[in-house]
Amino acid sequence: MNNKWEASMASLSVGEQFAEKVKDNARKDRIRRLMPIILLVVMTAIGAITQKNFFSARNLVNILYQMSIPLVISVSLMFVLLLGSIDLSIEGVMGFAGSFTAFLVQNRTNNNNFGIFGIILVLLICTCVGAITGFIHTKGRIASFITTYAVGQIMTGVAVLVYNSTPIAVTEPAFVTISQSRLFGIPYLTLIAFAIFAVGAIILNFTAFGRAVYAIGDNETAAASTGINVQRTKIKVFALSALMAGSAGVLMCIRLKLGQSSIGLNQMFPVVTAIVLGGGSLYGGKGGALCSFVGVLVYTELTNWLTLMGVDTYLRGVIQGIIIIVAVTLTIERTRKTISK
């Protein structure tokens, strides 16, 4: 195959060779972009064929419900990963947001009842924390990996202090309404999460800020030379990321009716994996709303399907891991020369 290609190249001039190569890359890129969609179709087909309940209305609602919070987290990661950075504080910020929300709304532990104002306060604090993270990362020139890891630790610690080691059970009636009431059969919580995702997608695709994020991820120096304020954009991204992580924490608190630091635990890496499954890049510049949505949907379908199949609990992790590796092999982008940045 390669030999044939080389042979055909040999008869061409340098200019023609270059044009061929560009065309070849473009063709590969088109196929690669289609892969996540193909993956989604295949996963859905496997689910539908092997499990009669997979396409039942109840199960479809389950899938939508289960992908809600990962979808909100994916907005956070969508922006951060496009920059080629990472936000490891997501889990800590989620834990804090969930714990502090439980502390502020009607609950069994104290007499607070701030309702929606409590949630607004929590989200404001999270946004400020994110802005500070971004500030330290850019002005202090400390890698996002380290900065966000440290901030995550701080937020987890603060979360535990909020509820003093005994998780707070929420009795807020609005939380029960949001997780149990439905519009056209879809839980309010899911609708809220989808709305948040839609806003995130619009910001990314239709604002100057969104285009700046793409530009910085693709080539930071070039972006700076076109007049984009790189540092300010990055600070905004981290503020937005923490706001989204905070929203995910509030939604998790609504889902579980309990506030504790561990509600953020193990929430971030599955979504990173999902975005990569959807064709997003960990090195910046490639990805976006569609990648995130498709990735999160495929990942949720996979975990849902494994439960429906009743796979042995010891084998479950093994099977899930193998499927992820195979899927990522098909969708990941390999045009970059380096695998670390």
Added chain:
Amino acid sequence: MKKSLVALLAAGALAVSAFSMAAFAEAELPEDIGEYHLGICVLSLDNEYWAQEAAAAQLAAEAYGVESEILTCNSDPNVQLQGMKDFIAQYGDKACFVVDPATTANTASIAELCEESGNYVTILAHRAEGLFPKDYPHFVVSLMLDDLANGAKTAGALFEAIGGEGQVVEITGLLGDDSATNRHAAFEAALADYPDIEVVDSQTASWDQSQAMTLTENWLVQYPDLKAIFTSGDAMALGAIEAMANYGVSLPIVGCDGTKAALEAIQNGTLTATILNDAYNIAGYGAAYAIQAACGMLDPTSIPDDERLIFAGTQLVTADNVDEIYEGWIVNGNPGYDYFDLDFTVDHYQDPSK
């Protein structure tokens, strides 16, 4: 900051009850008891149960008039050992310990460390196979929770609640964890007495509430005839309860641990039963054993070998006794144990051959 908060709480609870207790036994206490220091080694304070263990050990220390300090290790066995070494370096032979080990394997290192330095130690909830207090004069007692017996109790309560027949699912704890393994074994063993119970699936939720909720959501779709849910941890039971509430069903379900939120769930009728793993018992009396041995009130070698392997008392909590337990353990933060009566903690003894 965390430490002082917990200390403050414990002190508040103490002011009311434990003071009179200490006064009553004061006459028998050695004169230099105030010079002793109890190191309370727990994994971290962000877990409700571990925080309760620490508070309980502090209650016991205050009852004896001994200074105490909480040493956390974020579940890292090496950090735990180093913390103990530092504590010994500071207080010498006036130091003693009550330890919830970071790992089961760490219990052997802890026993050896304390034997070498001559400090008394009680080890809670875990014991490496073949590690016996009789081989270590300074390893006062091993206090364990009988997960097998407890799992049998909750499984029994659950099966009775559905009349001994029907489809059941099981949510297990973290794979490879010894408590999770034992509670799963207890569930399996209990099935032998109930031949009409059909286990349709068993999955791990790694002690996590959210994972348990997702599993339950999927099961409710897949098994419309499901009758009951067995879980081996309260957090997971609470997750399953939320999933059922959203789905509009309320099946019998049991947990294990006795957390505040689980007791509240029993009060409002969504949780059938749980086990109170009673940190005030195991950790409070664990501290008392170590203190008594350290200050010469108790000679561990005078206790028969097999009686140094203790299962601490636990309780099955159901709607019948939940209010009383909630009042003592959660509201007052002190069930009013007499930490001078060491025999109180002994529920039964461990198998001396393991």
